[in-house]
Amino acid sequence: MTALLLWVGVLIDLWLGEPRRWHPLVGFGRCADWLEQRLNKGSDFRRRISGLLALLLLVAPPVLICAWLMQWPLLQWLLSPLVLWFTLGFKSLGDHIEPIRRALEQGDEPEARRRTAMICSRDEATLEIERTAVESVLENGNDAVFGALFWFCIFGAPGALAFRLINTLDASWGYRSERFLYFGWAAARLDDLAGFLPARLTALSYALCGQTRRALRCWRLQAPQHDSPNGGPVMAAGAGALGLKLGGPTRYRGTLVKKPILGEGRAAACEDLDRSLKLLRYSVLLWLVVISLIQFVWILAAGVF
Amino acid sequence: MDNPDFSAQALRQAQVQMPEHGGRLRRAVAEYGIPLERWVDLSTGINPCGWTIPLIDNQTFMRLPENDDELEAAAAEYYGSSDLVPVAGSQEAIRELPRIRQQLFGESRVGVIAPGYEEHRYHWQLNGHQVERLAAEQIETELHRFDCLVLINPCNPSAVRFDQATLARWHQQLAARGGWLVIDEAFLDTEPQQSMIQPQMPSGLIVLRSLGKFFGLAGLRVGFLFADAEIRQMLSRAIGHWSIATPSRWLATRALWDTSWQQEARTWLESSRQRLVRLLEEALEDLPGSLQGRGLASTGLFVTVQIDDAAELAHRLAQQGILVRYFEPYSSLRFGLPGNEHEWRHLARSLTEATAAESQIQV
Ligand SMILES: Cc1ncc(COP(=O)(O)O)c(C=O)c1O
Numbered sequence A: 001m002t003a004l005l006l007w008v009g010v011l012i013d014l015w016l017g018e019p020r021r022w023h024p025l026v027g028f029g030r031c032a033d034w035l036e037q038r039l040n041k042g043s044d045f046r047r048r049i050s051g052l053l054a055l056l057l058l059v060a061p062p063v064l065i066c067a068w069l070m071q072w073p074l075l076q077w078l079l080s081p082l083v084l085w086f087t088l089g090f091k092s093l094g095d096h097i098e099p100i101r102r103a104l105e106q107g108d109e110p111e112a113r114r115r116t117a118m119i120c121s122r123d124e125a126t127l128e129i130e131r132t133a134v135e136s137v138l139e140n141g142n143d144a145v146f147g148a149l150f151w152f153c154i155f156g157a158p159g160a161l162a163f164r165l166i167n168t169l170d171a172s173w174g175y176r177s178e179r180f181l182y183f184g185w186a187a188a189r190l191d192d193l194a195g196f197l198p199a200r201l202t203a204l205s206y207a208l209c210g211q212t213r214r215a216l217r218c219w220r221l222q223a224p225q226h227d228s229p230n231g232g233p234v235m236a237a238g239a240g241a242l243g244l245k246l247g248g249p250t251r252y253r254g255t256l257v258k259k260p261i262l263g264e265g266r267a268a269a270c271e272d273l274d275r276s277l278k279l280l281r282y283s284v285l286l287w288l289v290v291i292s293l294i295q296f297v298w299i300l301a302a303g304v305f
Numbered sequence B: 001m002d003n004p005d006f007s008a009q010a011l012r013q014a015q016v017q018m019p020e021h022g023g024r025l026r027r028a029v030a031e032y033g034i035p036l037e038r039w040v041d042l043s044t045g046i047n048p049c050g051w052t053i054p055l056i057d058n059q060t061f062m063r064l065p066e067n068d069d070e071l072e073a074a075a076a077e078y079y080g081s082s083d084l085v086p087v088a089g090s091q092e093a094i095r096e097l098p099r100i101r102q103q104l105f106g107e108s109r110v111g112v113i114a115p116g117y118e119e120h121r122y123h124w125q126l127n128g129h130q131v132e133r134l135a136a137e138q139i140e141t142e143l144h145r146f147d148c149l150v151l152i153n154p155c156n157p158s159a160v161r162f163d164q165a166t167l168a169r170w171h172q173q174l175a176a177r178g179g180w181l182v183i184d185e186a187f188l189d190t191e192p193q194q195s196m197i198q199p200q201m202p203s204g205l206i207v208l209r210s211l212g213k214f215f216g217l218a219g220l221r222v223g224f225l226f227a228d229a230e231i232r233q234m235l236s237r238a239i240g241h242w243s244i245a246t247p248s249r250w251l252a253t254r255a256l257w258d259t260s261w262q263q264e265a266r267t268w269l270e271s272s273r274q275r276l277v278r279l280l281e282e283a284l285e286d287l288p289g290s291l292q293g294r295g296l297a298s299t300g301l302f303v304t305v306q307i308d309d310a311a312e313l314a315h316r317l318a319q320q321g322i323l324v325r326y327f328e329p330y331s332s333l334r335f336g337l338p339g340n341e342h343e344w345r346h347l348a349r350s351l352t353e354a355t356a357a358e359s360q361i362q363v
Helices: A002-016 A024-039 A044-069 A073-087 A090-105 A109-118 A129-173 A185-209 A212-225 A231-242 A271-304 B008-015 B024-032 B058-062 B071-079 B090-105 B119-126 B136-145 B164-176 B229-239 B246-257 B259-284 B310-319 B341-359
Strands: A250-252 A255-257 B084-087 B109-113 B130-134 B148-152 B180-184 B205-210 B223-226 B293-298 B302-307 B325-327 B332-336
Touching (some): A002 A073, A002 A090, A002 A129, A002 A271, A024 A044, A044 A073, A073 A129, A090 A109, A090 A271, A129 A185, A129 A231, A129 A271, A185 A271, A212 A231, A231 A271, B024 B310, B058 B246, B071 B223, B084 B229, B090 B119, B090 B180, B090 B205, B090 B223, B090 B229, B109 B119, B119 B130, B130 B136, B164 B180, B223 B229, B259 B293, B259 B341, B310 B332, B310 B341
Parallel strands (some): B109 B130, B109 B148, B148 B180, B180 B205
Antiparallel strands (some): A250 A255, B205 B223, B293 B302, B325 B332
């Protein structure tokens, strides 16, 4: 059953993409900003507790409502693919990469640069377009696709929803800056925890769908040097699977951040934008097929015993 | 103060001019006022996407180098000959060979390819040999006057090549009178079939290789010398046991083993080379006056253009944050390969700017 709902959710995402007019996550982001401005004050300890509180206030109600609705089978059937669609950013990832690729092919560097700056928090003037775009596909593949698929399989629609909301809060609060170091602590740690297993499965599926041995070697040797426990395996394995050398010093809001080298081989070029999307698509297909098989065996086993 | 040193060695050292290298990027930063990270440094012929260094076990740093590790076997496999000595960069062999020649044969007449990597000339002179610079076209007619011929194939910076048949013939001529043919193949890894390395190195033929260029590991300081047993033995004695650091030996072994990386790098470098040739041809094609393109030649790792006003073009490129190597005596510029699309675009844009500015100037 889960597998069937999963297929439907993914297909809706591929068909409709990101909601164009109103996106619930935008509203959610506004609420988050509003709460942050009111609660992010006082001592370090107080900020830490407030951050946790804000997170619970924001995540618990929608997830509980979603879980409550799931008790009616008909609603579960109808709603859960829609919730999954809402938590997935699979098609939209490609929709963001496509204009970059087109601009690059037309030799319109400023446009490609502008479009790339929109999907990351790097300095527009100095970012390396191709490298940033490929890194973004690999990383968002984990955050906006596989994490949601994973938690959907474990806890159904509420699981996927909770993951996506926590991940969104981590993206807005999970920084090591003075302002967010304490307030964003809960969101960052919870996101690390929620992403732990999916990130490793994502890394494994990148490896299986690309240059496997190289990906596994990069994962083993390079991921520990990365300061994100989940981003490390995903990026190292993804870069290795594509045979690209990514990572290295990067400028965020005016400061140069040292990042480890990820992967090995040549530098990213324009054609690698499509290659990375293809890697992501094959990996999603691999997940859907494997999950369907597991479910099939499960049903057979249940019938036999 | 010390007494003045009048030894022959000291006098020679005072006369022989030392080649100049490196540090250009930092100087350019100061000179042009562009911050370091905005430069695209194309001034070396080093692979910009070199072999990736894996994590090194701490143990490796605690042990002294061992000559019976796997390095020599890995090199024999890669180069196709076990008649080799690992050296701390081919530089170490460049430094020791003239001394070994002096010990075995005394002062010799040595022809050194010019234009070419100046370290060869410097060390042969320093060790008291009679050195003459030879252009590639002169070698055939002048060879009879020399005991040793030192070539770089393909040559840095001119990108001149020598084919195997010619090299074999020159080796025969020199070896017949106890002479040496020294070939520095630092830039040959993209076309290994052109190498003069043989499973059994004949006497009088000496080949140098480096991990600094194709593998992009110049800082590792690992290279190899291929020669007959006598020279290998003398070189090994001269350099002693521990000239290559243990981590360098360990990493070099892994790089030499990594045949899939090597294959991929060859393909990638070849397409980059073609792209750079195309870009430079287009940019320098129909320039008026002093930038009139004259000659363009390439190896797997760099492209050299000979043009009338090379200094001016180098200066204009530097104003745009592109550092290339300018060779004054030959009025040429050497362009290394850009390492990513960011650098390619920067180079293309700067070439357009630099050459457009030129056309507005009355020459
Ligand atoms: C022709 C040539 N040979 C040898 C070397 C030195 O190489 P290594 O790093 O192995 O000492 C260089 C370096 O610039 C070179 O250009």
